Amino acid sequence: MGRLDAVYDWFDERTAVRSLVRKGLYEAVPKRGAWFYTLGSATLVLILLQLVTGIFLTLVYVPSVTEGWASLNYLKQHDAFGSIVRGIHLWSAYILLFVIGLHMVRTFFSGSYKRPRELNWVTGVGLFLLVLVMAITGAFLPWDQAAYWTAVVVTNVPAYTPFIGSFIRALWRGGDFVGPITLSRTFGIHVWLIPAILFPLILAHLALLRKHGEFGSYVNYRGAYRSREGVDVPPVPPQRPIEPPYPAVPTDELWAAPLETEDFFPFQTFKDGLVSVVLVIVVFLLAVAIGAPLEPIADPSTTSYTPVPEWFFLPLDELLLLVPQQLIPLALIVPAGGVLLLLALPFIDRGPERNPFERPAVMVPGGFAVLFVIILTLLGSGRLFNL
């Protein structure tokens, strides 16, 4: 032990690692409701899992319309371990989309995006969009039938942008039609362009988190008592212990610092770890049991193939299907406007109230958005079953 300590001291003297670890582990986090606050770290773990499995896949995969499918088919036929890695990459992506959605809904519910955490939210929305782009570009890469038809439909969506739409489509496709250039460009976007933005943005997101501390939700604050009929707000404790990163002298009496906190390590880290481990096990089991499908190689001339969209693309697909051709640009204003509203949310909803049940003017439209997505998904999947 002594020797280990010495090594640690040696490193600390040169890198100040000790204070970094202290800062990393021993900050105060809210005590109640902590299971809900594990979703962020679960997202992080799944993204890192994507990074690792993705690196392994690039060792095999060739971004070409002739070799790409063949390289994955090789995994499927001859390399059981490689197949599992590919399965993990796929299932981890699916679960990541789900978990990031939950994390977003959680922070939306708890009003975590309010002052001073507006930029936590804005970076988060950026991350969400980037993860979606990762998922959709990843779906092109196997270059099987499903991938090809996804590419055809998806690369057409930006074409509805006014003025520059067809330019963007041509840029992405590398011409008028989906083909070899589309695949190499999409590969570049998937492994270089997006990750180069995504990972720094994650760092920014986490740095902001550390700057302001975990907000948690209204149950952690004095403000929770205010909206209750016949319940008094507990008095402000005369002298708050200083618990960085929360301000020692509360700027906002009701919402600046949680009533009860605990150390990030080992309490929150235990919960975070448990949730992440369970998710990773689930991903692994799905990868082994179901794996990643590979359909026959893309054949643009086929007439018998019925494309089935990726499940996370289903709501948009259903919208495109329901709306008549002339109105599609108009209908696409809805998701585009939705993204803008999402980005603007912290600057629109600036009131101090954090209790979701006392913020109907935000929760109800949020609920509509979720309901519309659910309904479109339901209708879309109903149609799929009927094929």
Next chain:
Amino acid sequence: MNALALIAPLLERLAGELPATAPQGHNIVGAQIAIGSLFSIHILIAGLVSGAGELGPAIEFLGFMRQRRGYDRLAHGLGRFITYYFSFSSTIAILLITVLLVGFWGHFWTTIVTIAWWPLFIEAWTFVLQVSLAYIWYYTWDPLRGFKGLHMAIGGLLAIASFLQVYMIDVVASYMLTPTTPQNPIRLVLNATSYPLTVHRTVGNLAYIGFVIGAFCAIRFVRAKTVQDKAFYDWAGSFGLLWGISMTLLQPIVGYSYAKEIQLHAYGSWYKMMLGTLSPVFLWQITLLGLMFLTATIYFARRLRTNGARGAGLLKVMAVGLVLTTLLAAQPYHLGFTYAAVASAGLDRPFWEGGLINPLGSMIPWKVLALMSYTLIAIAAVVWYLRGLPGVVWGAARRGEQRLLMLMAVLTILMMVTMGFIRENSRAPFLISGEMTIQGQQNVQPTVSPSPSGGG
């Protein structure tokens, strides 16, 4: 002289008049009227009961989270409503099934029970579950006051049972419009219109109970004596309307996709609805929808204005937008009874070229545009009203607002009856699309109706 002796001659005459068995098959129109009207009543009442079974628990939960007594009172009231009306609603259902359907449309009934055995079986049991849970939920309100979590869990189960019950009957109803072959239970459940119909009806039932709460509270508000009661009914009426309209604004998209499935899988019905004999009714329906959104928006604007809360001005602008949209939606496409009539007269060209076609009334893109506009304006209106609500003092509403709440319920009921009418008539003369007709339902030895397994 006893009473029996008095009426005995009358009874004797009656016995001579009444048929010995169920009225036999010549009077199909009579049977249709009897079944159609009873079905309308059944849907109007059962829709309320199942809507209340879903909304009641939700309101109780909201009340618990917000710690406001008004919600608890409203949810409890819904519980009482369910317990009172359940027996009435089930009496009608039983009358419908055992007497009218079995008596008049015997072959249909045996066929549908054979095909949809599982859904109907589950339906029956969820019905039992729903009744039991509704009574438990209502009668344990006070005893379980200290165990609100448990009580809300019972409410949650009630909501699930209520949903399942509607879902199962929707499977049967949607099958009748878009039958599937081969008829195994899974295919049956996943028939082409089962998803859209279930979403459409569940959301519809939830909206309907909201509007009825609104109207009920409006009446109680007008009669209320105490300040507390006035405040409660004012708030609850507004809540009901807000809830109802929030659900209704999901309907254009659901209804549209429902229509789309019908177009793909039961083209005859779709054609009749959009271009044929039912097209005037459809036009009335889409206009009615606009009137519903408009009425709600006017209520929102007025209710805010009464207390000088912010947002009334913009809501008025939205109301104007809804008037314009409704005018667009109400445009007929063919200026004759059916499109076929217009076409066969050789007049299927725009009216400015001397024809009877009004391009502004076409489904694509104009009606779709109107539906999109309805939805977006209604969302904006709901959000704007919610934003203004903190400035509202409950109990201060005026009669005008209450009248709008009552009007809203009337419009809703009209809407439900219209939709039922379209639904049932779009399928005619079939009971099961393409498979079984209304004719020959009472023949003891069927000659007309094909076998249940016959392809569609």
